[in-house]
Amino acid sequence: MLVAVANAATLPKKGEPPLTEQTQRSGGPIDPDQAKLRFDSADLSFEVLPDKAQLKGLALLSFTAKAPLDKLVIDLDRNLGPSAVTIDGKPLAKDAYANPEGRLTIKLPRIYATGQHVTAAITFGGTPHVAVKAPWDDGMVWSKTPDGRPWIASTSEGYGCDILWPCLDFPTGEPGKVALHITVPKGLKAPANGVFKGMDTLPDGRTRWNWEVKHPNTYAISLTVAPYEVIEGRYKSRFGNTIPMFYWYLPGEQQQAKALFAEFAPTLDFYEANVGPYPFGDEKVGVVETPHLGMEHQTINAYGNAYKKAPEGFDWLFQHEFGHEWFGNQMTAANWDDYWLHEGYEQYMQPAYGLWREGYARYATMLDKQRNQILNYVPIVRDREVTEEEVYELDKGGPGQDIYNKGSWILHTLRWLIGDKDFWDVTRLEIYGRTDPKPGNFTPRYGSTREYQAFVKQVTGKDYDWFFDVYLRRAALPELIEARSGDKLTLLWLTPDNLPFPMPIDVMVGDKLMKVAMPDGTATIDVPGDARVLVDPFARVLRRSRAVEDYQAGQRKPN
Numbered sequence: 001m002l003v004a005v006a007n008a009a010t011l012p013k014k015g016e017p018p019l020t021e022q023t024q025r026s027g028g029p030i031d032p033d034q035a036k037l038r039f040d041s042a043d044l045s046f047e048v049l050p051d052k053a054q055l056k057g058l059a060l061l062s063f064t065a066k067a068p069l070d071k072l073v074i075d076l077d078r079n080l081g082p083s084a085v086t087i088d089g090k091p092l093a094k095d096a097y098a099n100p101e102g103r104l105t106i107k108l109p110r111i112y113a114t115g116q117h118v119t120a121a122i123t124f125g126g127t128p129h130v131a132v133k134a135p136w137d138d139g140m141v142w143s144k145t146p147d148g149r150p151w152i153a154s155t156s157e158g159y160g161c162d163i164l165w166p167c168l169d170f171p172t173g174e175p176g177k178v179a180l181h182i183t184v185p186k187g188l189k190a191p192a193n194g195v196f197k198g199m200d201t202l203p204d205g206r207t208r209w210n211w212e213v214k215h216p217n218t219y220a221i222s223l224t225v226a227p228y229e230v231i232e233g234r235y236k237s238r239f240g241n242t243i244p245m246f247y248w249y250l251p252g253e254q255q256q257a258k259a260l261f262a263e264f265a266p267t268l269d270f271y272e273a274n275v276g277p278y279p280f281g282d283e284k285v286g287v288v289e290t291p292h293l294g295m296e297h298q299t300i301n302a303y304g305n306a307y308k309k310a311p312e313g314f315d316w317l318f319q320h321e322f323g324h325e326w327f328g329n330q331m332t333a334a335n336w337d338d339y340w341l342h343e344g345y346e347q348y349m350q351p352a353y354g355l356w357r358e359g360y361a362r363y364a365t366m367l368d369k370q371r372n373q374i375l376n377y378v379p380i381v382r383d384r385e386v387t388e389e390e391v392y393e394l395d396k397g398g399p400g401q402d403i404y405n406k407g408s409w410i411l412h413t414l415r416w417l418i419g420d421k422d423f424w425d426v427t428r429l430e431i432y433g434r435t436d437p438k439p440g441n442f443t444p445r446y447g448s449t450r451e452y453q454a455f456v457k458q459v460t461g462k463d464y465d466w467f468f469d470v471y472l473r474r475a476a477l478p479e480l481i482e483a484r485s486g487d488k489l490t491l492l493w494l495t496p497d498n499l500p501f502p503m504p505i506d507v508m509v510g511d512k513l514m515k516v517a518m519p520d521g522t523a524t525i526d527v528p529g530d531a532r533v534l535v536d537p538f539a540r541v542l543r544r545s546r547a548v549e550d551y552q553a554g555q556r557k558p559n
């Protein structure tokens with residue numbers, strides 16, 4: 001009793017312990033010393049101590065020098081130490097390393113020449129930061145199951161991997177492979193990334209869960225611990241391979257868990273049929289129930305949508321995070337500036353799945369919901385190195401949710417403009433670097449917006465830079481001006497900075513649909529004076545809508 005009281009008094013609250021600016025930042029311009037490192041592998045041991053809300057860790061990090069190295073610069077929240085550092089097996093004196101602000105600098109005992117390998121063993125641990133409202137901010141979530149047992153998760157997309165382990169906290173800081181050894185109290189399980197390498201029982205009754213994953217996204221490494229039960233199955237892929245599937249869920253939820261698991265195969269089918277092979281088929285499809293909404297942790301997607309039903313008949317949260325295995329984990333944008341390639345694509349994959357399952361009405365309904373949320377405050381792409389915060393947060397000057405909703409509508413318009421075949425070929429180039437992906441002929445890759453534009457040019461044989469310059473690099477949407485006079489209809493595109501915008505548009509005259517070319521941004525067509533005329537009746541083209549603006553203004557007014 002006394003012990004319990006003492007513990008309760010010292011347990012960290014939400015938002016504690018505080019994080020430095022450095023630790024809260026993720027991405028941005030890469031530190032010149034970190035740019036010299038090729039991150040070959042990480043072997044990470046965690047002891048999870050729920051009673052104290054603490055972690056103990058040991059990280060073996062292996063690097064190859066891309067340029068002569070006299071120090072290692074590694075990101076690690078200073079709340080986690082380190083307490084000891086060893087380089088290539090030799091312990092360092094305390095004054096050889098320092099971590100005042102969350103950027104650990106280790107003075108190497110000698111200079112490592114280009115091409116030489118160095119391994120650092122970093123003993124770390126302590127009280128990790130507790131998230132306030134994960135996954136919208138990050139850290140540990142120390143929760144309880146309905147029957148009072150530990151239910152633990154971590155997220156780190158926003159603040160970055162350094163709030164959990166010593167890492168390189170920018171998108172291209174992915175290690176070649178990661179081994180995980182997670183020790184948890186008796187009776188709990190620790191499903192994690194990649195392939196299961198067995199469980200050890202320690203003399204004190206705790207269990208250690210061993211996993212191995214190739215090319216994980218930096219923020220994919222996470223902890224999920226609970227008295228989980230598991231459903232397993234196997235998916236026979238159209239590409240000939242068989243993929244193991246797992247869902248770890250809380251006891252007592254078998255019925256809902258089964259219903260969610262039944263969505264895995266058809267969702268895989270959709271992505272494989274339209275995009276290409278599941279990127280991690282030789283590891284697994286993994287989903288785990290978490291006490292926060294969700295996150296795209298590679299091969300162990302976090303799911304916390306409480307099995308909510310939706311009129312579209314599938315779980316949007318599962319479908320969204322799962323799609324990030326392609327748009328985010330297989331293809332990772334090298335700079336946060338290009339994260340619309342993750343979130344815009346994933347947002348578009350929701351109506352695209354609605355279309356695949358039910359047809360055009362569902363597609364249009366789902367797209368319309370997204371259309372009404374597009375804000376157009378800030379361009380989606382700024383063509384410079386930016387941090388995660390400068391993208392996702394409106395109050396840090398970012399486009400915020402526009403990388404989702406506007407990104408989705410840009411892709412919807414592009415698909416119509418270049419046609420289905422070219423759209424999916426461009427998508428495959430973006431994801432796999434090739435249009436004929438098969439299991440075994442691709443590995444995870446980094447992407448960018450400029451490269452994406454080059455893929456569009458390569459596939460279509462045409463230059464669509466005008467499309468991306470207006471939609472991605474300007475905040476305001478193009479506006480289509482219609483003027484009807486007698487037997488003539490004149491259409492004219494108004495664009496920010498008068499940028500060229502030769503976007504064609506569908507026009508319905510009576511019961512006849514025509515596609516009107518507008519090579520100079522304007523066109524005049526003949527329409528009978530008494531004909532009913534509808535411009536873009538299938539809403540193919542993203543453009544300014546005063547009705548949506550008025551609606552949004554009304555929504556912002558206090559009641």
Ligand SMILES: [Zn+2]
Pocket residue numbers: 296320324342343346
């Ligand atoms: Zn997402």
